[in-house]
Amino acid sequence: MSELLQTTINTLAVGGLYALIALGYTLVYGILRFINFAHSDVVAWGGWLAFTVAGAAGWLAEDGAPVFAVVLVVIATMGLCAAIGVTIERLAYRPLRSAPRLNVLITAIGVSLFLQNVGLKLFGNRPRSISAGTALIRNNEPIAAFADVRILRFDVLPIVLSVALLIGLQWLVYRTRMGRGMRAVAFDERVASLMGVNVNRVVTLTFGLGSALAAVGGILFALRVDLQQTAEAAWVVLGLKAFVAAVVGGIGNVRGAAAGALLIAFVEVFVHTYIVKAFPGRLWIAQLQDIYVFGILILVLLFRPSGLLGKSSVEKV
Secondary structure (H helix, E strand, O other): OHHHHHHHHHHHHHHHHHHHHHHHHHHHHHHHOOOOOOHHHHHHHHHHHHHHHHHHOOOOOOOOOOOOHHHHHHHHHHHHHHHHHHHHHHHHHHHHOOOOHHHHHHHHHHHHHHHHHHHHHHHOOOOEOOOOOOOOOOOOOEEEEEOOEEEEHHHHHHHHHHHHHHHHHHHHHHHOHHHHHHHHHHHOHHHHHHOOOOHHHHHHHHHHHHHHHHHHHHHHHHHHOOEOOOOOHHHHHHHHHHHHHHHHHOOOOHHHHHHHHHHHHHHHHHHHHHHHHHOOOOHHHHOOHHHHHHHHHHHHHHHOOOOOOOOOOOOOO
8 A cells, every 4th residue: 555655646746747848838739739849948948047047046055045945946947938938939930820830840840959959058968966965955855754655845846836837727728818818819810819819929928838837847857857968868758758748638728738647647657667566577668668658649649639638620621
């Protein structure tokens, strides 16, 4: 029972991390109907910008820092990543809004490569740590422990933040004027503009909001592992898994992104743990962790292409 509870907590923590990043994918797709493949690179920039901001403020030293240091670092990083997202939309995507989707896809790949190489130039290629021995998160100590179950700080943060931000997004989309504008643009951009909706403002807000969520995901990922260079495969795989979560849940659906993230995390952590336990001594099974995740994507696309919570659309031709 203790192992089951511990695995469940680990699953929720990983699912919360994926949900934060998947929400950025699903917001942009819900409005503009294209995949922002540079989103995972904004996640990487979020981790590195948090490290840079904390270092500039002197909060990475061993001798301590103010209690509010984490909050200020997160807010500053979210603002910087939101500015990056808005800039990308304004300079790269807005001129191509009426262009063929292939043009936008190629541009997204180009933006991704640009962010990777600029990040490599700015932040270097040496691994760094934002958590070990720092004043931001002194140690990954358990905040609660019973039997053999340990609830760590790094496990609680993704769960709490993902739930809070999901509730906030639901309120924004379904209870505010800007949310009505977002849903109108998602339904029909031309009709929305004729009805007085400022389409450019809605799209800009969407990119900024999605990039801010990516920043939080990058910070949480950086707290769990050492920061790798912005072109490192770990960032790409993280973004791909979050994208898979968005597709599995029904891309364009906020709640679907969260549901898909939990499912992907369940497959990655829960199933992987017990499969490895069932076949001890076979290391090659432990290396199939990512295959389980993308296998779920294939199954969902085969039997429910619109995703778990997505809706099929009918178009007249």
